[in-house]
Amino acid sequence: MNFKKIVRPLSLDEAYHDVIGQEKGIVIGGGVFLRLQKRSADLGIDLSCIESLRMIQERENDFVIGSMVTLRELEKNIQLPRSVCQSVRQIGGVSLRNLVTIGGSIWGRYPFSDIITALLSLNSKLQFFNSEDMALSDFLAKDKLEKDILISITIPKAEYSAFRAYKLNYTDFSMVNLSVSSTDEIRIAVGARPGRALLLQDISNAHTAEELLADVEFGTDLRGSGIYRRKMAEVMLSDLLEEGLLWK
Numbered sequence: 001m002n003f004k005k006i007v008r009p010l011s012l013d014e015a016y017h018d019v020i021g022q023e024k025g026i027v028i029g030g031g032v033f034l035r036l037q038k039r040s041a042d043l044g045i046d047l048s049c050i051e052s053l054r055m056i057q058e059r060e061n062d063f064v065i066g067s068m069v070t071l072r073e074l075e076k077n078i079q080l081p082r083s084v085c086q087s088v089r090q091i092g093g094v095s096l097r098n099l100v101t102i103g104g105s106i107w108g109r110y111p112f113s114d115i116i117t118a119l120l121s122l123n124s125k126l127q128f129f130n131s132e133d134m135a136l137s138d139f140l141a142k143d144k145l146e147k148d149i150l151i152s153i154t155i156p157k158a159e160y161s162a163f164r165a166y167k168l169n170y171t172d173f174s175m176v177n178l179s180v181s182s183t184d185e186i187r188i189a190v191g192a193r194p195g196r197a198l199l200l201q202d203i204s205n206a207h208t209a210e211e212l213l214a215d216v217e218f219g220t221d222l223r224g225s226g227i228y229r230r231k232m233a234e235v236m237l238s239d240l241l242e243e244g245l246l247w248k
């Protein structure tokens with residue numbers, strides 16, 4: 001992506017003014033994925049100088065993570081639910097994780113995303129500059145995103161949380177990934193199916209990984225077939241369920 005001009009606002013008001021302004025500004029998080037796009041835009045809005053977006057705040061029942069916090073910062077924070085760290089530590093190398101932001105990773109709604117699967121099972125909520133707060137599940141289900149700035153992500157403290165991904169090699173995208181968390185209730189998310197991550201519904205009557213995943217659609221692409229993805233997901237979920245039960 002080529003920008004004719006890049007601005008570095010010092011406040012969210014200033015940044016939002018640029019987002020909705022005449023020049024059709026595009027928000028830059030870590031800029032890592034934007035950089036790969038072959039198009040140009042008039043204005044890039046680099047959020048890196050807005051200090052409040054770079055903080056991780058721990059509260060009694062949850063954590064509030066600014067959208068410009070990098071994956072590396074999440075990986076190193078041992079207070080956060082374990083699945084958050086597990087989901088990011090195999091994304092690219094350290095240099096990539098030093099640049100990539102949680103905000104860009106969520107806004108992109110990438111179907112291959114590892115962090116989205118972990119955050120979905122944790123029942124995370126998103127805070128925006130202009131729109132109402134929204135559950136991550138609703139954000140993923142939206143047809144079209146309005147122009148806005150993602151400010152922060154709220155992650156509840158979890159009694160138990162774990163993430164697994166199956167990758168052909170360390171730096172590859174996941175062929176399939178899975179996360180289980182126990183907050184107010186147990187939630188299971190499956191991603192890289194290869195479609196966007198989703199939460200399993202009506203899990204109370206299912207007992208085995210096969211039963212739990214029976215209604216999930218797994219597709220075929222160059223990384224693997226739908227049948228193979230399903231099998232791998234079943235193995236990973238059995239493993240996580242056993243670990244979760246033992247942990248309690």
Ligand SMILES: Cc1cc2nc3c(=O)[nH]c(=O)nc-3n(C[C@H](O)[C@H](O)[C@H](O)COP(=O)(O)OP(=O)(O)OC[C@H]3O[C@@H](n4cnc5c(N)ncnc54)[C@H](O)[C@@H]3O)c2cc1C
Nearest residue numbers: 027029030031032033034101103104105107113114149150
């Ligand atoms: C080589 C490579 C390998 C990767 N491997 C994996 C992997 O294995 N697993 C995985 O999960 N991910 C992987 N990723 C994706 C990566 O983790 C990030 O999701 C991606 O780079 C986007 O994050 P970013 O900070 O670079 O966002 P950017 O590129 O800056 O932005 C992405 C999008 O979000 C918008 N945006 C950014 N921040 C905000 C904000 N605060 N408010 C509103 N809009 C915003 C931008 O306008 C843009 O549309 C990989 C990426 C690369 C380049």
